[in-house]
Structures are given as C-alpha cells and as structure tokens.
Amino acid sequence: MKRMGMRGYGGWAGKVLRVDLSTGRCWTEDTIERYKAYLGGTGIGYKVMWDEVPAGTKPFDPENRIIFAVGPLAGTGAPCNGRTAVTTLWPTCWPEPLVASGHMGGQFAAKLKYAGYDAVVIQGKAAHPVWLMIADQKVEIRDARGIWGQGIRGATAAISGIMGTDAVVAAIGQAGENLVPMSVVMSSVSHSAGGVGSVMGSKKLKAIGVRGSGSIRIEGRKEDWEKLIKYHLTLLGANNQHVVPNSPQPWAEFDNPTSRWNASPGRSWGASAYPVDTGTCDPRDTNRIAYRSNNAAFFLGDIAWRYTVRGNGCTSCPIRCHTMLKVPPVTAKYGISAVGQNTCTGLLFGAAFFKEFPDGPRGMARLEACMVGMNLADDLGIWCNYMQVQRDFKKLYYGGVVEKKLDAREFRSYSWKKYEQGDPAFLFELLPRIAEKKGELGTALGQGTGYMLERWSLSEEEWGKDKDLAYWKMGHPRHHASEDSGQCGLLINLVYNRDPTCHAHTNFLRNGLPLPVQKKIAAEIWGSAEAVDAVGEYKPMHPSKARMAKWSLLRKELHDSLSLCSWMAPWAASPLREREYRGDVSIESMLYKLATGDDKDRGELDQIAERIFLLHRALTIRAMGTKEMRVRHDKIPEWVFTDKSGRPPYTKGTTHLDRNDVQTALDMFYDELGWDRATGAPTRGTYRKFGLGSIAEALAKRNLVPE
Amino acid sequence: MKGRSEKNDRTGREDAAAERAAALIREKSSAGRLVSESEIISLLEEERRKCPDSLFTRLPDENEDVHRLSGAGSHFYYSSRHMTEIYARLLLLKLEGPLRLIAETVRRNSCACRRPVPLDLFTQPPFNLTRQEVLDSLAEMSRTEGWEDIAVASTSASVVFLYSRAHLETGHAEMLAEWLDVGQVQNP
Structure with a gap:
C-alpha cells in the first residue's frame, strides 16, 4: 500500500488531476506548490476559477471548469470528513451565472485521496459522452455512449461492474445530460451536489469512477492522533450538532422536542433484520453515536420508525444522517424499490410538492410520496434547490399560473385531481418531464426559479414578498436566514451566489440548549452574550452578531476546504455537562496540525478561510463587473421586513427585522470583513492583508476596488 | 468489652444495611427508576437486615451521588451517577399523576426554555401516557382550579402544542409552535 504525502506534509495526497475533455489530455499539478495557501475544497475551486475562467464565461462553455476538490482531512480518521466540494459557474444563478459550490457526501472524497489526488479539475467538452476512470495513477477517458441516457443507478451499476465494488461512482442522470440547470451529480446513489449536473452534461461527462489503493499519511504521532480523534468524538452531538435529546433521558439535564437527537428507549429501527432499540444514548458512549439521529423520523414523523432499516452516511462519520427506509407497499403500488435512503431535503423531495395528503400531514401517503420522490429524483438527477422547486410549483399551481402558462393540451396531460388529492403517483407525470425538458412546465421548472420567473414574466420582487415561499435572491432560497437566526443569518445569506x-x-x-447556556458560550466565542437571541424574541443589531456572522461563514469555507462536513461542524457546543456544554472551536486546527504537520493555530486557519472567501467575493465582483455589491448583490427580500401579525419588529412572537437596523447590521458586517461600507466591496488593504494583492490590482484596473 | 463489641457489631450491621440501600438506589437509578423509603425498608427486611433509625439521613450525607426528593406522599431517592435531578423530578411528577406531570412539564418548558411542547411528547417515553389520557387530563384541567394557565396552540399541520399562559403570551406561543412543528422541517 502506498502512502500519500508531499514535501514533508501529511494530509494532502499531493497531486491535482487535470482533465481536458476537448483534447483528451490528462495531467497533474503539485497541490502544495499551487494550492497550499487555499487548503483544498472550495479553496482550490475558487483559485482555479480565478486563474482560468475569465469573466463572461457561461456555465456550459467548454472554458468553464468544474472542480471536484477535497481537503487535507478527507480520507483520514477525522470525524465527518466525507464532503467533496464541487465548484463551477452556477447555472441556476440569475440573472447571470456566478461562481458557487455544491457539496457531495459519501465515500468519493476519501477514494479520490486514496487514488492520489486532492482534486480533479475538468475543462473542455468531449466529442461524445464519456466517463472518467481514475484507478490510482491510471486515468482514462472512457466511452460512455452505452450508458448515456441511463439514470444514476444504472450508470453507477454499470461503472461499478467495470471498476469493481471498491470503486465509488459520481454520476449524473438524464436531467444533467439534457442540460437541465436544476440537476445534480450524485455519488453512491444518494449523496448529491446540487446545481452542477448540467455542467457535467455540457461537457458530455456522464460520471467519474474512482478507485484508490493508497492511504493518507498522518504527520503527527499515532497515539496523539488517536487521542485527538477520541476527544473529538466526545464533542459530537446528533445530526447538525444538536446536543440535547428530543425527549427526557436519565443522563440529560436538558431536552428539546425539536432536537434531531431522537433516540430513546422504545424507539426502534422497525425494518432492520431484528428491531434495534435506539436506547438512551448517553453521550459518553461514543460507540452509540450512530443511534442518536433518525432523520426520516425527524422529517417524516414517527411513522418512519416502523420502516427504518438503519442509518447510512459518509466516510468516518458516525452520525449517519442518511436514513435507509424499507417500505414494502410502494413496490406493489408504484413499481419502485421498497428501499431508499437519503437525508433532509432528499427525504422530503417528493412529499414537498404536495399541499396535503389524504391521511394527513404525517401519514402513510406522505411517506410513500417521499419514497417515490427519492426513487425518481435520485435516478433522474433532479435538484430541489433547497426545496424551492417544490414551493414554486405549489404557488404556481394554486395561484393559477400553471393553467395560464400551459396550452390546454399540455395542461390536460397532467392528472391535477391526483395532485390535489395528494396521490404520489402524480410525481411520475411531473419529474421525468423536468428531467427531459418536456413541455412548458417541465422546462420552466428545470431552469431554476430566477429563469423560470423571467420566462413566465413573473416578478422576482413579488416572489420575495411571500415569507412562506422562502425565496431569497438570484434564483435561490434563504438557507437559515433571518427567520431562523436573526441578523446573523441574514448577513450570511447576503453574500453567496x-x-x-x-x-x-x-x-x-x-442545538437545544436553553438560551442562558447558549449565551454563556456565545460570550466566550463572539465576545458578548448579545450575539444570540431566541427565535421570536430578536433584539436589535449588536457588534457581536456581526462577529458571529463572519465567524460562521469563515468556518463554513474552512470546513469546505479541509473536508469537514459543514452540516456537522463546527463543534461550538457539546453534549457534555462536565464541560458546561462547551465544544471546542480549535478542533479544526488541532486536526489540521496533526494531520499535515503544518503548525497553524486556530487564528491562522481562520485567516486562510478569510482569504478563500475573499476570493469568492472577488470572483463575484469581477463577473458582475461592478463594485456596488451592497446595492447590486447583497439584496434582501421584502418578507424579511414584514409580518402578518402586525407586531412591531423585535417584539415577542415575530421574526421580522427593522430596515434601519439591517443597514446597521450591514455596516458592522462589512467593517468586520474589512469591506467598504458604501459599496460592500473589499478594500485594497484587505486584499493585501490576506495575500491577494495581485487580485486587488487586477480588479483595480477595472475600477472594481473602492478608493 | 462485651458492650463495645455489641456496639461494633451493630454499627457494622447498620453500615452494611446503608451500603445495601445505596446500592439499591444506584441499581434502580441505572434502570431509570426512583426508590421510595418503603421500598428500601422492604428490601432490607427481605434480606433480614435491620433498618437503622438514621438510615435515611445517612444515605445522602454519606453518599455524594445519592439525593432525596419529597413528593407523592413519600420520600424518594436517586443516584446522580445515573440520573439528573431534572429527570428524577420528572419521575416524581409521574407518581403525582398525569395532571401534575403535564402541567409542570409544560410550565417548565414555557418558563425556562420559552417554548410550547407538542402534546404527543406525553405519549412518548418516559411519560408513556396514552393520547386519551392526555386529552382527559387537559379536559379535567379546564374544569378545575389551579390549571388555568395551561393552554393549547395548533399548527397548520394540525399538531397540538401546549404552553403556559403564565410564561408565554398567546401570539408568541402560536408563532413558536408553527416554527417548531412546520418551520423547522421546511427549513432543514
């Protein structure tokens, strides 16, 4: 077995694989030499995009790159290291495509490292459908005409048949092949990165199969590494780092009914070979972490326990956020497999299209809709855009827009009665048409919200008024914004594409801890207990909220670049009473240092994360051709400022914000980041501070840096 | 000498009985149960041990992990090695009947955690009431003095939440119930 490592550093595999599908050329670059200052993952992705993809490039142009990149912790024993960042020009970003990243779990990240690569950068366009075979140093562009047109499951099985069961396959379905922007790439048949399937399709790249026989060198002493991993495991909570159980347990001081820690005596995996009782799951028992969360039960209701086989998940992750379900009735009823697995929005994909079900909101029909939705979407490779396509669909149908926009023949071709009655069979009519761009409705929904609104002459502004619709901006929804996290969530949602x-x-x-406990920890990390509010009891802006927002987005970029799961990390809190529920915000740097041997502390890693995000901002400014980001980019939908109850902002029972206060929040946030208040663009000094002086100069030549 | 020896024997027997009682408390706590004084006395009698007069004073004094709670007409013991105080108090509330169990749990959540709780919480372990028992308890509360603060909020998914009006204002509780039941699932 060969061991990876480069120039004295552990962690990294040492090479970045480059593939030009236009010429068929494959070559490698030195990771440390070119990319160490950006760690890996999104860091490598943004760096390649800056260096090689000029402004004005479109997502489906051969000049666009799609970068599958992982970090120095991928494939090690660090918990939750299974994420691959996929960076490219985002086809659903409206009104113009800008850089963004998706994140794919599973085993792909580890296999890529074991094969000897920290990233695969794809450019060009093949003359006919191909797939990329990576088997250690053997890299081949292979003919995919035999599997083009197949779904993800079929393509995965075919390539696994060639490469062996030890290989991991990331494939697109028909949606990606047909250049449907709302499409995914999916590894191991359920771990998807949304929004990028069509970019692969535009390059005629059906799949990447990876087999690796190497290992990752850990630079530190074995006993220190094992000690650190064991310590890290003690800090883990349940899915999304919820640290208290959702019902009282003998060991727990606190419980919270909405925690994803839903293990309890009496709650069993009912469809496993024999029922497995999830038990009390004392946090000190790190061998039972995998029992803590059942995401199917969390999202689909208690009915899911009966049909749960087990949890599934990514490399070296004990959380197992994908729940495997076995629902035998769906085979006879819909002709699909009784077994399916996914997590959160993947589980909800089918059900979220419907307004109601015949047996209520937590019944069997909804569960069946989830099974049908997973079966179809995860094979056709359709993206949900954080369930925006489902929310759009409901609004369009019940608002009468669908009937107006479709010709009578197409409208009649759908069984609308079935839809209104909550019959999951309706999904067989709708989802394949999205993947095949068939008809006006399928085509429009497949474009993504922004382009759909434009196509149908609907107003984005109107879309942004409806809080329940959750639309944010640029074709995408909010993702834990002000409805959830006050000003901090709002600020984070402003700056991405x-x-x-x-x-x-x-x-x-x-995380489930009572507010006073959260405030105590918050004061230690962000300098003031004022950083956090309870939902429905927001307080006006405070500088510590801007610090928390900056810290959160930098940690996201750090995790995406190290290959720690941004759905689990960071570990700011823990389930441990003896630690007064503190987590450890230095765990990332402790892991990094021992794995790589690069002696960087928490602050230094945060600085690299800031460099990475600064590059994202620079890419956005360059592509938009303006420095007026505060007005042109960092837009806020109207629903943030409104509330049906009529309560004033910052009173109990409402989550809406005050306009002036939000402007104060922006000022504080830009100050924290070293960005110009007036424009929201980073200053020349900030670029230089993070080693990006040449980028500042390049942008300054186009008048894209504030004076 | 004889008197001293008898005294030593008695002390030894009392110590052994106290140790046995502490062991019983730990054993039951690890199984998620409180132990009453009468249960301890019965056990010692079954094992032909004399229950020392000072036993129930000694237990918490001599065992850092053993704690006493009073309620439901008796004194109860638990070991904090296996159970938190809050969990032990919840078990005590169970012994005091469903009305107290539901009302005090709802009040604690509304006051300390500022949230309503789903009605179905009480049908799950460790509460283990039937849905009908919960509904009957709520109906009885509505007819009886002392429970006026316990109120109901329903979500758009028809899930019923309970809250205490003494600690949460109605509109606030309704907003939170909708957020906890529907908002969080749609905002994963």
Missing part, C-alpha cells in the same frame, strides 16, 4: 449551505450559526442556535 446560491443558498449559502452554512450551518455554523444555525447549528449553534438550534
């Missing part, structure tokens, strides 16, 4: 997929803030706020 898609929904931000940042959980550092919301994982803390929803």
Whole structure:
C-alpha cells in the first residue's frame, strides 16, 4: 500500500488531476506548490476559477471548469470528513451565472485521496459522452455512449461492474445530460451536489469512477492522533450538532422536542433484520453515536420508525444522517424499490410538492410520496434547490399560473385531481418531464426559479414578498436566514451566489440548549452574550452578531476546504455537562496540525478561510463587473421586513427585522470583513492583508476596488 | 468489652444495611427508576437486615451521588451517577399523576426554555401516557382550579402544542409552535 504525502506534509495526497475533455489530455499539478495557501475544497475551486475562467464565461462553455476538490482531512480518521466540494459557474444563478459550490457526501472524497489526488479539475467538452476512470495513477477517458441516457443507478451499476465494488461512482442522470440547470451529480446513489449536473452534461461527462489503493499519511504521532480523534468524538452531538435529546433521558439535564437527537428507549429501527432499540444514548458512549439521529423520523414523523432499516452516511462519520427506509407497499403500488435512503431535503423531495395528503400531514401517503420522490429524483438527477422547486410549483399551481402558462393540451396531460388529492403517483407525470425538458412546465421548472420567473414574466420582487415561499435572491432560497437566526443569518445569506449551505450559526442556535447556556458560550466565542437571541424574541443589531456572522461563514469555507462536513461542524457546543456544554472551536486546527504537520493555530486557519472567501467575493465582483455589491448583490427580500401579525419588529412572537437596523447590521458586517461600507466591496488593504494583492490590482484596473 | 463489641457489631450491621440501600438506589437509578423509603425498608427486611433509625439521613450525607426528593406522599431517592435531578423530578411528577406531570412539564418548558411542547411528547417515553389520557387530563384541567394557565396552540399541520399562559403570551406561543412543528422541517 502506498502512502500519500508531499514535501514533508501529511494530509494532502499531493497531486491535482487535470482533465481536458476537448483534447483528451490528462495531467497533474503539485497541490502544495499551487494550492497550499487555499487548503483544498472550495479553496482550490475558487483559485482555479480565478486563474482560468475569465469573466463572461457561461456555465456550459467548454472554458468553464468544474472542480471536484477535497481537503487535507478527507480520507483520514477525522470525524465527518466525507464532503467533496464541487465548484463551477452556477447555472441556476440569475440573472447571470456566478461562481458557487455544491457539496457531495459519501465515500468519493476519501477514494479520490486514496487514488492520489486532492482534486480533479475538468475543462473542455468531449466529442461524445464519456466517463472518467481514475484507478490510482491510471486515468482514462472512457466511452460512455452505452450508458448515456441511463439514470444514476444504472450508470453507477454499470461503472461499478467495470471498476469493481471498491470503486465509488459520481454520476449524473438524464436531467444533467439534457442540460437541465436544476440537476445534480450524485455519488453512491444518494449523496448529491446540487446545481452542477448540467455542467457535467455540457461537457458530455456522464460520471467519474474512482478507485484508490493508497492511504493518507498522518504527520503527527499515532497515539496523539488517536487521542485527538477520541476527544473529538466526545464533542459530537446528533445530526447538525444538536446536543440535547428530543425527549427526557436519565443522563440529560436538558431536552428539546425539536432536537434531531431522537433516540430513546422504545424507539426502534422497525425494518432492520431484528428491531434495534435506539436506547438512551448517553453521550459518553461514543460507540452509540450512530443511534442518536433518525432523520426520516425527524422529517417524516414517527411513522418512519416502523420502516427504518438503519442509518447510512459518509466516510468516518458516525452520525449517519442518511436514513435507509424499507417500505414494502410502494413496490406493489408504484413499481419502485421498497428501499431508499437519503437525508433532509432528499427525504422530503417528493412529499414537498404536495399541499396535503389524504391521511394527513404525517401519514402513510406522505411517506410513500417521499419514497417515490427519492426513487425518481435520485435516478433522474433532479435538484430541489433547497426545496424551492417544490414551493414554486405549489404557488404556481394554486395561484393559477400553471393553467395560464400551459396550452390546454399540455395542461390536460397532467392528472391535477391526483395532485390535489395528494396521490404520489402524480410525481411520475411531473419529474421525468423536468428531467427531459418536456413541455412548458417541465422546462420552466428545470431552469431554476430566477429563469423560470423571467420566462413566465413573473416578478422576482413579488416572489420575495411571500415569507412562506422562502425565496431569497438570484434564483435561490434563504438557507437559515433571518427567520431562523436573526441578523446573523441574514448577513450570511447576503453574500453567496446560491443558498449559502452554512450551518455554523444555525447549528449553534438550534442545538437545544436553553438560551442562558447558549449565551454563556456565545460570550466566550463572539465576545458578548448579545450575539444570540431566541427565535421570536430578536433584539436589535449588536457588534457581536456581526462577529458571529463572519465567524460562521469563515468556518463554513474552512470546513469546505479541509473536508469537514459543514452540516456537522463546527463543534461550538457539546453534549457534555462536565464541560458546561462547551465544544471546542480549535478542533479544526488541532486536526489540521496533526494531520499535515503544518503548525497553524486556530487564528491562522481562520485567516486562510478569510482569504478563500475573499476570493469568492472577488470572483463575484469581477463577473458582475461592478463594485456596488451592497446595492447590486447583497439584496434582501421584502418578507424579511414584514409580518402578518402586525407586531412591531423585535417584539415577542415575530421574526421580522427593522430596515434601519439591517443597514446597521450591514455596516458592522462589512467593517468586520474589512469591506467598504458604501459599496460592500473589499478594500485594497484587505486584499493585501490576506495575500491577494495581485487580485486587488487586477480588479483595480477595472475600477472594481473602492478608493 | 462485651458492650463495645455489641456496639461494633451493630454499627457494622447498620453500615452494611446503608451500603445495601445505596446500592439499591444506584441499581434502580441505572434502570431509570426512583426508590421510595418503603421500598428500601422492604428490601432490607427481605434480606433480614435491620433498618437503622438514621438510615435515611445517612444515605445522602454519606453518599455524594445519592439525593432525596419529597413528593407523592413519600420520600424518594436517586443516584446522580445515573440520573439528573431534572429527570428524577420528572419521575416524581409521574407518581403525582398525569395532571401534575403535564402541567409542570409544560410550565417548565414555557418558563425556562420559552417554548410550547407538542402534546404527543406525553405519549412518548418516559411519560408513556396514552393520547386519551392526555386529552382527559387537559379536559379535567379546564374544569378545575389551579390549571388555568395551561393552554393549547395548533399548527397548520394540525399538531397540538401546549404552553403556559403564565410564561408565554398567546401570539408568541402560536408563532413558536408553527416554527417548531412546520418551520423547522421546511427549513432543514
């Protein structure tokens, strides 16, 4: 077995694989030499995009890159290291495509490292459908004409048949092939990165299969590494780092009915070979972490316990956020497999299209809709855009827009009665048409919200007024914004080009601990207890909220670059009473230092994360051709400022914010980041501070840096 | 000498009985149960041990992990090695009947955690009431003095939450119930 490592550093595999599908050329670059200052993951992604993809490039142009990148912790024993960042120009970003990243779990990240690579950068466009075979040093562009047109499951099985069961396959479905922007790439048939399937399709790249026989060198002493991993495991909570159980347990001081820690005596995996009682799950028992969360039961209701086989998940992650379900009735009823697995929005994909079900909101019909939705979407490779496509669909149908926009023949071709009655069979009519761009409705929904609104002459502003619709901006929804995390969530949602997929803030706020305990920990991390409020009891802006927002988004970029799961990390709180529920915000740097041997502390890693995010901002400014980010980019939907109850902002029972206070929040946030208040663009001094002086100069030549 | 020896024997027997009682408390706590004084006395009698007069004073004094709670007409013991105080108090409330159990749990959540709780919480372990028992208890509360603060909020998914009006204002509780039941699932 060969061991990876480069120039004295552990952690990294040492090479970045480059593939030009236009020429068929494959070559490698030195990771440390070119990318160490950006760690890996999104850091490598943004760096490649800055260096190689000029402004004005479109997502489906051969010049666009799609970068599958992991970090120095991928494939090690660090908990929750299974995420691959996929960076490219985002096809659903409206009105113009901008850089963004998706994040794919599973085993792909580890396999890529074991094969000897920290990233795969794909450019060009193949003459016919191909798939990329990576088997250690053997890299081949193979003919995919035989599997083009197949779904993700079929393609995965076919490639696994060639490469062996030890290989991991990331494939697109028909949606990606047909250049449907709302499409995914999916590894191990359930771990998807949304929004990028069509970019692979535009390059005629059906899949990447990876097999690796190497290992990752850990630079530190074995006993120190094992001690650190064991310590890290003690800090873990349940899914999304919820640190209290959702019902009283003998060991617990606190419980919270909405925690994802839903294990309890009496709650069993009912469809496993024999029922497995999840038990009390004392946090000191790190061998039972995998029993703590059942996401199917959390999202679909108690009915899911009966059909749960077990949890599933990514490399070296004990959380197992994907729940495997076995629902035998769906085979006879819908002709689909009785077994399916996914997590949160993947589980909800099918059910979220419906307004109601015949047996209520937590019944069997909803569960069946979830099974049908997973079966179809995870094979066709359709993206939900954090369930925006489902919310759009409901609004469009019940608002009469669908009937107006479709010709009578197409409208009649759908069984609307079935839809209104909550019959999951309706999904067989709708989802394949999205993947095939068939008809006006399928085509429009597949474009993503922004382009759909434009196509149908609907107003984005109107879309942004409806809080229940959850639309944010640029074709994407909010993702833990003000409805959830006050000003902090709002600020994080402003600066990305898609929904931000940042959980550092919301994982803390929803961790289940009582507010006084949260405030005590918050004061230690963000300098003031004022950093956090309870939902429905928001207080006006405070500088510590801006610090928390900055910290959260930098930690997201750090995790995406180290390959720690941004759905679990950071570990700001823990379930341990003896620690007064403190987590450890230095765990990332402790892992990094021991794995790589690069002696960087928490502050230094945070600085790298800031460099990475600064690059994201620079890419956005360059592509938009303006420095007026405060007005042109960091837009806020109207629903943030309104409330049906008529209560004033910052009173009990409402989550809406005050306009002036939000402007104060922006000022404080820009100050924290070293960005110009007036424009929201980073200053020349800030670029220089983080080693990006040449980028400042390049932008200054186009008048894109504030004076 | 004889008197001293008898005294030593008696002290030894009392110590052994106290140790046995502490062991019983730990054993029951690890199984998620409180132990009453009468249960301890019965056990010692079954094992032909004499229950020392000072036993129930000694237990918490001599065992850092053993704690006493009073309620439901008796004194109860638990070991904090296996159970938190809050969990032990919840078990005590169970012994005091469903009305107290529901009302005090709802009040604690509304006051300390500022949240309503779903009605179905009480049908799950460790509460283990039937839905009908919960509904009957709520009906009885509505007819009886002392429970006026316990109120109900329903979500758009028809899930019923309970809260205490003494600690949460109605509109606030309704907003939180909707957020906890529907908002969080749609905002994963």
